[in-house]
Amino acid sequence: MDTFSVADTGDDDRRRPLAAPSGSAFATLSVGKEGAVLFVDIAAPPMNLLGPELVRDLVRLIAQAEADNDVKVLVFRSTDPDYFISHVDVTKIKEYREEAAKLTGEASIGLLFRYLSASRLVTISQIEGRVRAAGSEFVLACDMRFAARESAIFAQPEPAFGAVPGAGGIQHLARLMGRGRALEVMLSAQDYDAELAERYGWINRAMPAKALGEFVRSLAHRIAKFPAGSLAAVKDRVNAIALAPVDDFRRDSDLFGESSRSPEGQSRFQAAFRRGFQTRDAEMDLAGLLGDLGDP
C-alpha cells in the first residue's frame, strides 16, 4: 500500500495502487488506478464542501497525475450518494483560494478549474447527488459530464446570495446552453434535475444510475487506448474555440470575491446560515431555502 488510498473500483485485475511522487495520502480523495485511468472518489464528509482540504487534495492529485505519463484519463465520482460537491465553504474563501494558488500562482479556484480544462489529462465527471455553485463549476471544467437520472441535481445559485458565479459557471453555461437558458439557470437559482440538465446542454447525457458506472468506466478505458498526443491535440483545438480566456475567468473570480464580501452578500449568507446553509439536511432542498431568504 502506497501513499494513495485505493478505492474499490471493481475486480479489474489491471487495477493497481498509484505510485505517488510525494509523501502523504489524500484526506478527502480515494484514488484507484486501472491502467491509464484514475478513478477519483471525493469523500469529504459530511457533505463534500469544497474547502481548503479538498482543494489541497485536488491540487496535489492534478499535479501528480500530470507528472505521470502513464495516466491519461481521470474519472471523478463521489462516495456520498446525495452530494457530489455541494459548493465552496464560504467561511474559508481565503484559505481555499490560497491552496489553489499553489498550482496556478493565483488565488482563485476558477483559475484552478481552468487549469484542469486546459490540461492534457482527459477528465470525466460521473455525477450522482448535488452539484451546486462551485460543484457545478467543477464538473463544467471537466471534459465530459454524465449524470444519474435519479439523483443528480444541478444549480448555479450565486445570484440568490447577491453574488455572481466566480469559478467559470458564467463562461461555460453561456457557451453550452446559450443566453436564454444560462440566464434562467443563474437568475432563478433553481435546482435542475439530470434530464433537464441534459436538454439544456449542462451535461453530456443523463442515464439510469445502474448503467452510469459501467458506461463511464468503459468510455474512460476506450479513450485511454488512444494515443496521448492526439487526445491532447484535440483538447487544445477545442479549447481554442470553446474555453474562455484566462482574463474572463479572472474577472469572474474577482467579482465573486467582491460580491460575496459586500454588505448585501454578507447579509444574505448570514440569513442563509440561520436557515441551515452548509448543513447536510437543510441543503437537500437548497432551492427552497433560497426562495425564502428574502422573507422576514
Place this chain on the structure above:
Amino acid sequence: MDTFSVADTGDDDRRRPLAAPSGSAFATLSVGKEGAVLFVDIAAPPMNLLGPELVRDLVRLIAQAEADNDVKVLVFRSTDPDYFISHVDVTKIKEYREEAAKLTGEASIGLLFRYLSASRLVTISQIEGRVRAAGSEFVLACDMRFAARESAIFAQPEPAFGAVPGAGGIQHLARLMGRGRALEVMLSAQDYDAELAERYGWINRAMPAKALGEFVRSLAHRIAKFPAGSLAAVKDRVNAIALAPVDDFRRDSDLFGESSRSPEGQSRFQAAFRRGFQTRDAEMDLAGLLGDLGDP
C-alpha cells in the same frame, strides 16, 4: 387608478397600479404590477402588428420601468390567443423606426431590442400564439422565453420576401441553435411549433398552456426576490459572451432596410398583400402563403 391600465393578473394582493412618471396610459399595452414584477400584456388589435403605436408604448414602458428601482422583472404576454407579436407593419417602417429612436437615438428596432437585452431589467416572454419576424426577434431579445405547447408558433421568414431579418434574429438564432438549424429556420421561412422550437434552442422550454402562466409568474417572483445588483452583474457577464455587438445589430438593421426597399423586396411584399398579408385570417397560415408567393 393611475396612468397605467391594470390587467387582471390574478388575485395576488401585492398587485397595485404602477406609478407612472409621465402623463398618459398606453394605447397597446396593459400593465399590472405585483411587487417588483410588471406583467405587460400586449393588446394591439387586430393582430398585434408591431407598428408605431406599439413601438412607442414599448419605448415608454422600458424607460419608465428602468427609472423605477422598485421594478426588477418584466413579463410580456399577449391578450390575443393567436398572435403574440405578428411582425412589423411593413407599411410603416419609417414611422416605427422613428419611435424606436426616441430611446436609443437610432432609428432601428434591432437596436431598441438590443437595448432591452442589455438593460438591468430581467425580461421573460410568456408566448401563446404567433411570433414571426420582428415578433420572434422581440422574444429573442428577452432574457428568457417560455411557450405554450398548443398554440405558440415561431418563424423568421424574411428571406421569403427577399429580405434579411433585421432586428437581431440572425444574431440570436445563429448563437442559440448553431449554423445548420439557424440556416434552416431562416432560409425555409417555415412555421415551427413550440416543441421543435425548444429542441432547437429557440426558446427555453415548451409547456402545456394551462401550466405556463403559473410557471412564469412563480419564476418572475422568485427572481424578483434576489438582489438587483447580482441580477444585473450576471446579465452583464452573460451579455459580454452571448449578446452580439451593436455594430452587428446595426448592420442587420441596415440590410433589412435596403432589402425591403429593393425592387424584388417590394414586389414580394405586394404579392403577399394580394394574398392577405397583414390580415389576421390569412396569416394564420403565413407559411403556406409564403410558399405560394413565387407561383403565378
Place this chain on the structure above:
Amino acid sequence: MDTFSVADTGDDDRRRPLAAPSGSAFATLSVGKEGAVLFVDIAAPPMNLLGPELVRDLVRLIAQAEADNDVKVLVFRSTDPDYFISHVDVTKIKEYREEAAKLTGEASIGLLFRYLSASRLVTISQIEGRVRAAGSEFVLACDMRFAARESAIFAQPEPAFGAVPGAGGIQHLARLMGRGRALEVMLSAQDYDAELAERYGWINRAMPAKALGEFVRSLAHRIAKFPAGSLAAVKDRVNAIALAPVDDFRRDSDLFGESSRSPEGQSRFQAAFRRGFQTRDAEMDLAGLLGDLGDP
C-alpha cells in the same frame, strides 16, 4: 442526354438534365435537376471513400453549379444504403488534396468544404448510412443535415489513429454541440446514431427513412422559390458568426497532415488495415475495430 448522368429523382415533371458547361460526365456522382434544385447522388463503390475521383467530381460539380444562376439548392444523397461518405482514402491523401486545390488554390479538403459553406449555393445533406471522419466533415459543411433514424451513423474518430480531424470537424462540432459533447465525440471515436446526433446538435433532425426523402425534397423546393439575393445574404451573415475563419481550417488541415504522417499515426493506420480498415464489411463496425486497435 447531356454530360450529367441523371438519377431517378421521382416523377416530378419539372425534372430535366443539367446543362453542363464542361465536357464529361461524373465518375462518382449522379446528378438530377428539378427546377433550381440539383439532386446529387454519391456513387463511388464499394463504400463511397473520399478519394481523388470523388473530390475531383465534387470540385467540378460545385464550380458548375455556382456558374449556373438557375441553380439555387444542392441536395446530397447516397446510392449506397450503408455508406454516405465513409471517410478519406488514407492511401491517397496527396492525390485528393491536389484535386481540391483546383478549386481553392490550396491542397486541403477542409478548405474545399469551407468554400462550399461560404458559397451562395444552399446545401442540404440527406443522410442514410455512415458518415465518419471526412464524411462527417462534409455533411457539417453543408448548410443543413437531415438523417434517417434507422441507418445513419456518425463518427469523428481521428484521435483513435493518433490524428486530429482535419477538414473542419473540430470547428463545427465545438460550435454546434459545445465543449463537452464535442470532446466526447472526438476523444471516444465512437459511432453515434441519428437520434443521439440530433440531441447533440450534430444534425438538424433525425426522422424515419420513409419520410426523409420527401421532407428534404419539399424543403429544397421551398427554399428554391425564394430570392437568391436574400438566401445569399442570410448565409453571409450567419457565416460571419458561425463559420470558423479560414486560418483555423488551414491549421486543422495541417495538423491532420502532420499527425497522419507521424510514426504513431502510420503505425495505427497499418494496424487498422490489418483489421480490415477501408473494406466495406469491416467498417460496418468501425467503432469496434478502433476499440481493439491498441490490443496485441
